[in-house]
Amino acid sequence: MDFGIIFSQTLTQAIGITAIIYCLAAVGLNVQFGYTGLLNFGQVAFVAAGAYAVGVIVLTFDLSLWLAILVGILASTLLALILGIPTLRLRADYLAIVTIAASELLRLLVRSIAFKDTFGGAQGLNGKLGQQFHDLNPLPSDFTSLPVLTWTRQDLWVVIVGWLLVVLFTLLVWGLVRSPWGRVVKGIREDEDAVVSLGKNVFVYKMQALVLGGIIGGFGGIVWAVAKQSVQPDTFQPDFTFFAYTILLLGGAARVFGPIVGAIIFWFLLAGVGELLSQMIQAGYIDFLSATDVGSIRFILMGLGLMLLMIFRPQGIFGDRRELALDAR
Amino acid sequence: MPANTDNDLASANDLMPGRAAAVAALKDVPHVPGAQKPDPILVADHVSRQFGGLKAVDVAHVEIQRGAITALIGPNGAGKTTLFNLLTGFDKPDTGKWTFNQQQVAGMSPYKLARKGMVRTFQLTKALSRMTVMDNMRLGASGQLGERFFPSLLPFLWNAQERANEVRALELLGRFNLDAKLDDFAGSLSGGQRKLLEMARALMTNPEMVMLDEPMAGVNPALTQSLLGHIKNIREEGTTVLFVEHDMDMVRDISDWVIVMAQGQIIAEGPPDAVMRDRQVIDAYLGTHHDQALTKDGTSLTQDSSGE
């Protein structure tokens, strides 16, 4: 067993590309759920919208990646409008069911044979999706690796830009929630009717929160497509959304840095457990599990973590119980 | 605290020109249901709402006098809160039209009605508990540039407005004895203080008419008197007040006009003393008296579900 490798692998994943993608999805959820109280269970649909925008524009239509990013933003906005106009008037649990159903509906559509020419069916779209981005890589071409962190030159470039995006959106959210706008959405989270009675158009605020959260989630998808150069429908399962919720709740909902803290801790724990178990199996310390069981065990621990968090520390590990984001209604 | 809450009624008329004006204006209004008022701010016709087979509200005609305190009273289950919800747009009537300041407002969304100057409070107080008292008040101010999405990101655009709102909020909180609680979470206030906060927050919108749904419910008796004083002050500043109450004795002291509802309909109208002598009103209260214990649960439950 090499604890050095375990540590370096774990750390690399904790602040790696996947953590960034989930972090962006969670920043979006924080706007929607944390501050506004919208129980969006279909965040993965926004991520998929961003990712598929890149896939379809770059691969299917052979157009520029920069156009694709624009399309990704538009697609997320459009999706938010289509989802929001009918559903934002519904009760919280109905909104949850509609959004999760819509995300599954979209996944089934893009993976269908009927639209295979556009979305690539179950195989998705694979190819040089992010080439234009990777061509801009300023890192020296003889770059091999950082100490401890084992990213390739290409990955490191994505990681740098990805965290910049996270910081950018976090600043945006910070600016919004400390303004009177943020006060209104927090009021909506606490009690919608009270805010209505003060003459605020609650629907518009909810829609703005849904669109903004959707666009930020969409950027998660764009990063995904660019980094992995592949977009596949079955990676956009409802579980993605629930991971993002776990991250948000771990870091603390309605806390500006919650998603960042949550994403890093979440992936540190998940990767750490995975690496440790794999190494122990390889070294023969554990013989009742096979290497492929590690994946399932990670999910089990994650689910257990979500339950424990929600039961014992719904405010997140660093949260303040008084400003708890949940169950205002 | 201004001293006038403790004033006795005899000298009150001199100190309260608003009251004198309201009483004078309503002097010649006949004491019949649906009576016409000299200067109505709100006029409603044929407003009805059915729940299942039960007609909760069926009001043929009602007018609310501008600048007066009007009490809407009636036994539990009379449809007072339902009428409130209908008039403020929080519930949709089966039939009915009503005007506010001579403008048709039936079917208008509740937030638009609030912007027109018709602001309500709720029976189950809706203090935004995980926000501070000051934030509750700031939220009340209308026309805030900083509440718009893009300007909100540029604090220099709205800082001045925010400061001005804070000054007004402090002044109001001072009047309501809440200025010591500025930075406390609203959830940590007592029931009576929450009622006060909700009222102060509603006043932040500069309403023409405030509609208070059972402002005295759940308030510590010691606080009730000062609460009544606050309501009088609202009228003295020229704001129309309509409030719901089921306890007859509460309204005698402060209301200029009383409207009595029973079983969804308006059964009597008039100044407090006249109404309380009304045979029909006494029957309505006594007749449903033994039902009261039963309907009490029913009422509070429907309010629970409508409050979701």
Place this chain on the structure above:
Amino acid sequence: MVKHIRIALGALMLSVIGLLALGGLSPAQAADTAVIGVLTTPGGAPVEGVKITVTNEEGFTESDTSDATGAFRVPLPSGGTYTIEVDTTTFPDGIALSREDDASRTLLVLSGEKKLLVPLSEGGESAVSASGDSTLDQIIQLFFDGILYGLLIALGAVGLNLVFGTTGLTNFSHGELLTLGAFTALALNEAGINIIIAAPIAIVFAAFAYGWGQNKILWRPLRRRKTGLIAAMIVSIGLAIVLRYTIALVFGSGPRTYQQFAGQVGISIGPFNTTPKALILGALAAVALGITVLWLQRSRIGKATRAVSDNPALASATGIDVERVIAVVWIVGAGLAAFAGIYLGMTQSSIWNMGQRMLLVLFAAVILGGLGTIYGAIVGALVVGVFINMTTLFIPTEMKTVGALFLMIVILLVRPQGLLGRKERVG
């Protein structure tokens, strides 16, 4: 209270460990990891030249073409989740997939060889554009299948709806009650008990262990702590993930069938084609649902259940023991869900995520009928079952769930209280 929760979680972990023991852990296999299979016509003739492609989300792509014996083998670097596509354009004339869904599927592959079953049909086209059958026959057949499927959905939906009605919990782990039921029966079956005996044992066990037990160790303490409904909903999501992957860990990721009645010969009754097991299961489901309805209408506790669903606070005030009603509801709901899982396992197969796949269909049924209304779930389920099957007349089979989800969203928009719900229910 914290102590109760600790005990609850301890018990949960114990039951997870119990499941591990029940399933018997598969020993790690040393053989190369690969997806293998043999393509043959229903008559047994090999089908050559069909391209099979395996991909995963890390960008792995590998394909193979079936050889003269119909065999293919796609080697994989390691276990994991893979998407397997059958390129239907490479089929020889007259050959088609029996189930269009098979054109693409996502599987969790453990180390070792994973056998892929690709049932093919020969001669006719697939059901969508069948030219042999008359449209009327097809409609009758689809309606019949829809009713059977609707009964299955109803079994799952009743519990979901009863729990919502009595406790307000939107239970995202309800699908796993189906899975647990199916796999409990599977474990008994694999221990040598005929499924006819194993199924009722599993249903009773499920009703008490997964229903009563779950309520007792998890939901009841949470209600006592006054955990909010949204928080409870998120807890149920966590529980669903725990249960689902525990089943995957114990029983593996491939589809499993019971040892009896797996491949039953079809029969024709009048215009319907079906299998005896589907008919018997459908009849049993109808009986079970009928008993449930009677129970709700006639028995004391059934009436109490409806009262609690209508208005818990009022019911409690009139002396009904709400907690007892809730416990009974969990028992009934979990038992029916286990039946649904076994039904699904017998007519199709049991797989670790079967419940998750059904959950949204269950929600669709419940919402169609009216969330929280007792009979709504059954009516909604039958409508959804028929609707899902009927839509295959117009849209590809692979998208039939899309139709159901779409229907649900439309219903929520135009009549959020559902078909049987009262308007006042929605605040």
